[in-house]
Amino acid sequence: MLGRLVEALGAKVRTDDATLARARADESGHATAAPPLALVEAEDIEDVQAVCRICTATGTPIVTRGAGTGLAGGAIGGAGEVVLSTARMDRILEISPANRLAVVQPGVLNGALNTVLAERGLWWPPDPASKDISSVGGNIATNAGGLLCAKYGVTRESVLALKVVLADGTLISVGHRTVKGVTGLDLCALMIGSEGVLGIIVECTLRLRPAITGPVPTLGAYFDDVAAAAAACSAVTAAHLEPAVMELLDEPILAQVSAYTGVDLIGRGRSFVLIQTDGPGAQQTAEAIRAVLEENGATVEFARDADEAALLVQVRRQVHPALTQLGTALIEDVAVPRDRLADMYVKIAEIAERHGVMVPTNAHAGDGNLHPTFVFAGTEVPPRVWDAADELFRYALELGGTLTGEHGVGVLKRRWLGDELGTDQLALQRRIKAAFDPDGLLNPGKVFAPAE
Amino acid sequence: MLGRLVEALGAKVRTDDATLARARADESGHATAAPPLALVEAEDIEDVQAVCRICTATGTPIVTRGAGTGLAGGAIGGAGEVVLSTARMDRILEISPANRLAVVQPGVLNGALNTVLAERGLWWPPDPASKDISSVGGNIATNAGGLLCAKYGVTRESVLALKVVLADGTLISVGHRTVKGVTGLDLCALMIGSEGVLGIIVECTLRLRPAITGPVPTLGAYFDDVAAAAAACSAVTAAHLEPAVMELLDEPILAQVSAYTGVDLIGRGRSFVLIQTDGPGAQQTAEAIRAVLEENGATVEFARDADEAALLVQVRRQVHPALTQLGTALIEDVAVPRDRLADMYVKIAEIAERHGVMVPTNAHAGDGNLHPTFVFAGTEVPPRVWDAADELFRYALELGGTLTGEHGVGVLKRRWLGDELGTDQLALQRRIKAAFDPDGLLNPGKVFAPAE
Structure with missing residues (x-):
């Protein structure tokens, strides 16, 4: 099999240890148990077709991989698989x-x-x-x-x-x-x-x-607690206002990111919402949003200039690096209807306390997408973290939400797939997969658990 | 079969001649050769499920139908079929x-x-x-x-x-x-x-x-010919401007709609573009659009007040009724990349002349969707109209366009489906259809031609 690949694709077929080791993992922290057979660096469509034909002829599974930044183990290659990289197809x-x-x-x-x-x-x-x-x-x-x-x-x-x-x-x-x-x-x-x-x-x-042109007014809003902040964000949406960015940080994140960046936000409130508006009418929209946030208990400040705005955005971007200072950080990705954001935050705190885990959580509050982040020592996910995650997923589904807003299912969430889709839809999805890929060679075990 | 339906659904099962006659046709002018078995007026999800179970048990095809306003014959019922109407599920x-x-x-x-x-x-x-x-x-x-x-x-x-x-x-x-x-x-x-x-x-x-609030500036732009008008619309898009509405009328339409409505637009130019902008910055956007149109040869006027704006919109809305005064009007629905709009207009004129047919054509110029309308005497589509339509479809595909921008395939365009999708994709689409509907009971013969 490898011989046929090399014959067709020459040096584009990589089998060195470093390449194969990288191809086993992504940014989720998860890796396969063993390296793949090879990684092929496709340079054009014909290369991709050649790999597919050889893999189909030999019954070899194909894992397509881009830049490898996934957070759900969706593009990681394991034993007996060929990883097909499209990274060089970058024109x-x-x-x-x-x-x-x-x-x-x-x-x-x-x-x-x-x-x-x-x-x-x-x-x-x-x-x-x-x-x-x-x-x-x-x-x-x-x-x-x-x-x-x-x-x-x-x-x-x-x-x-x-x-x-x-x-x-x-x-x-x-x-x-x-x-x-x-x-x-x-x-x-x-x-x-x-x-x-x-x-x-x-x-x-x-x-x-x-491209968006013109000024981007930037607001920082400080709240006494995260549920109030979440409710205020819902009120912004309900008031028919459209921020471009509305990012919510809870108390544990605020404390950690303040310490990590040296920008003292936690001294000003226990929860923080960063808001930006853009496009025509941006200033007017920002002022209307400020009014709604203040009615909902916030202390709100406009960034005075572009530097101050950039600093607030930079602090938001440092959330993940800041959390990794505390241990291994497993980022989750549920989404809930926007008016249930506060409920989700309350539940996360309750689950975290009961299971004795840390779950700092930021949210894209404009769309109800939360990233509860489980922080623990060592590289193995402890059972209590999965137990807590399981409860958290089920509660998101109860609220009318979803397991994953933007990261995907990959291997990390496939065991909950049927809980969200239901048995009938899951069976239909598997039939559709088979209509595309009758031999089951494309990314087997991702999204759909292996058939039992 | 009908007995089981009536047993389960009582008076919701309609078999009177008037109802069945209506269910044979839609707004395309096309009708099936014979009436369906029955029309069921479903009132809730359980009714729909009951119909499906009975039809599956008896191998009876199901044609789902909403308000019956389709333009491609996609929801029309024929011999041996049950039409499942969701019109009463209107809460x-x-x-x-x-x-x-x-x-x-x-x-x-x-x-x-x-x-x-x-x-x-x-x-x-x-x-x-x-x-x-x-x-x-x-x-x-x-x-x-x-x-x-x-x-x-x-x-x-x-x-x-x-x-x-x-x-x-x-x-x-x-x-x-x-x-x-x-x-x-x-x-x-x-x-x-x-x-x-x-x-x-x-x-x-x-x-x-x-909801969009605030004023909606309305512009009328007059051009010497339709290709110039089409090119000007492309220039608006290329200038990164975003009108809400950008509707183009060619000379035959302009002549007919002017006569029909008594609003003399044809006296002012041989092609007309109606433009509206909305939302924040609407006035500024409208003025920028005016400048681009004038650079491209237009005479442009802002509507002076809401009444004048409403009149222009009303004229645009009368296009189809105006054309039906000339004979039977078969509306087509190709879409092309926005920078090929002028090419498509040139080709339509050439095809119309060569086949001796009238093809007045309006376009949603902001998105490249054209409605060439074949006008002819009598109710049967003459062969030369289908020949002209066939050429027109193929040219739209050549330009990187599509057979149907918004009306759908239904029965009227299924014979060209493979030309656009290609044989391999068409086969895949049929496998997906089978994954949902293994017995082929849902709207058979629509979109996909009956298997040979």
């Missing part, structure tokens, strides 16, 4: 202002693309925290979220069309180069967030927006 | 400003829903021309477009979750009540635009926006 093929679209290979990094687009007054909105190091293909394969989704949508809203290689090497084109298009089933939308189990994304036609 | 179940969502039954009319939402400062953006008479379920089943899509997205962007009954009566819930959610494959997105071939939409969780 921007076209930028069309008149069609407000770009065509790119999947390996281009989100941040690198946006740097080029910005020079032309354009913007691709998906903004996962990892955007400087994560690839467009990976963003699409996970339907990545980020900070701006309540106003600007998730990745799905920013993709027009895809070229996809199926497990047997067949190339198909799904979606449209046009804004509208309803010919047949929407397989482009279905591919988005499919985590490598349906096909391999080899070319992406992206829907762009005009 | 609004919930409106949540704090979650910016509404939960509705599929039969509620788009316009009726938006009237209720407007009282609360909210808005569901999909705006097909039929919105006062078309249902939310039908809008979703066709991924309906409209005038506002370039700025506000198509229906897919405005749906969070669905309850769906499968052919065998199984009820599943797809999508999320949350803004973000990536648990499993995105079957909610897949259902949108699926034209009744995968499942029956029985409950809809809709993503709302704050």
Whole structure:
């Protein structure tokens, strides 16, 4: 099998220990039990097709991998598997202002693309925290979220069309180069967030927006407790106001990030909400938001200048590094309906206390997406953490929420998949997977647990 | 079979001639060769499940039908089929400003829903021309477009979750009540635009926006010819400007609609573009658009007041009624990349002349969606019209466009489906259809031609 790969792809087939070790893990901290057979650095669509044909002929599983920044173990390769890397397929093929679209290979990094687009007054909105190091293909394969989704949508809203290689090497084109298009089933939308189990994304036609221009008013709001902060954020949404960014930090995070950055936020309140508005009417919207927050108990301050705004944003960005100072940090990713954010925070505190675990939690409060972060000593996740996570997931589902807002299922959440989808839908999803990939070669064991 | 239906559903089963005659046709002008067995007026999810169970047990095809305003023959019932109407499932179940969502039954009319939402400062953006008479379920089943899509997205962007009954009566819930959610494959997105071939939409969780407030500047732009008008519209997009509405009328339409409404637009130019901007910065955007249009050869006038603006909008709305004065009007629905709009207009004129047919064409110029309208005498579509349409479709595909921007495939366009999707993708789409509906009972012959 490896011989056939090398014959077809030469030095693009990597089997050195360092490469294979990297391919076993992602940014979740999780790794497979053993290294994969090989990692293939595809450089074009033909390479991808060649790998698929050889793997189909030999019954070898294929794990597609972008930049490896996933947080759910969705792109990690294990024993007997070939990891198909699209990292070198990183060219921007076209930028069309008149069609407000770009065509790119999947390996281009989100941040690198946006740097080029910005020079032309354009913007691709998906903004996962990892955007400087994560690839467009990976963003699409996970339907990545980020900070701006309540106003600007998730990745799905920013993709027009895809070229996809199926497990047997067949190339198909799904979606449209046009804004509208309803010919047949929407397989482009279905591919988005499919985590490598349906096909391999080899070319992406992206829907762009005009770059945001003008000032970005920035507010810091301090609250006495996190439930009040969460309720205030819900009130902003209920008042029909649209912040671009509305990020909530709870007390444990505020304490740690204040210590880590030296910016004393915890001295000013026990919970903090960072708000930014943008586009036409930004100042007016920011003032209306301030009024709602103050009515809901906040002390609110406008950043006086761009430097102060940048400092607050920087503090928010340091949440994860700050938490890793305390131990291993397992980031969770539930989302709840926006008016249940306060309920979720109350429950998290209760679960944390009962299980004796630390669960500092920040939230993209504009869209109800929380990142409860389990912090523990050592590299093995202790059973009490999984017990606490299990309770937390089930409560999010009870509230009408979801297991994962933006990170994906991967291997880490597949055991809860049926709890959210229900038995009937799970069976249907497996039939759809089989319609794409009858031999079950694409990313087996990811999203869907191995059949029993 | 009919006996079992009546036993289970009583008077909800309609078999009178008038009802069955209506169920054979939609607004496309096309009708089936013979009436269906029955039309069932479902009043709740249990009714839908009961129909599905009986139809599955007896091998009877099911045609789901909303308000019957389709333009592609997607919801018309024929011999041996049961038409399942969701028109009576028309309740609004919930409106949540704090979650910016509404939960509705599929039969509620788009316009009726938006009237209720407007009282609360909210808005569901999909705006097909039929919105006062078309249902939310039908809008979703066709991924309906409209005038506002370039700025506000198509229906897919405005749906969070669905309850769906499968052919065998199984009820599943797809999508999320949350803004973000990536648990499993995105079957909610897949259902949108699926034209009744995968499942029956029985409950809809809709993503709302704050209602647009403030003035809506309205511009009329007059051009010497339609290609210049189309090119000017492309220039607006390329200049990163975002009109809410940008509607283009060509010379034959302008002549006819001027005569029909008594508003003399044809005296002022041979092509007309109606533009509206809205939201924060609307006036500034409108002025920037005026400048681009003037640079591209237009004579531009702002509507002086709300009455004059309403008059221009009203003229645009009279396009279809005006054309039906000339004969039978078959509306087509191609979409092309926005910078190819002028090319498409040139080709349409050439095709019309060569085949000796009239093809007045308006366009949603902001998104590249054209409605070439074939006008002919009598009710039968003459062969030369299909020949001309065939050329027109193929040229749209050549330009990187699509057969149908917003009306759907139904029965009228299924013969071109493989030309757009390709043989491999068409086979995959049929396998997905079979994963949902193994017995092929849901809307057979729609979208996908009967297997040969």
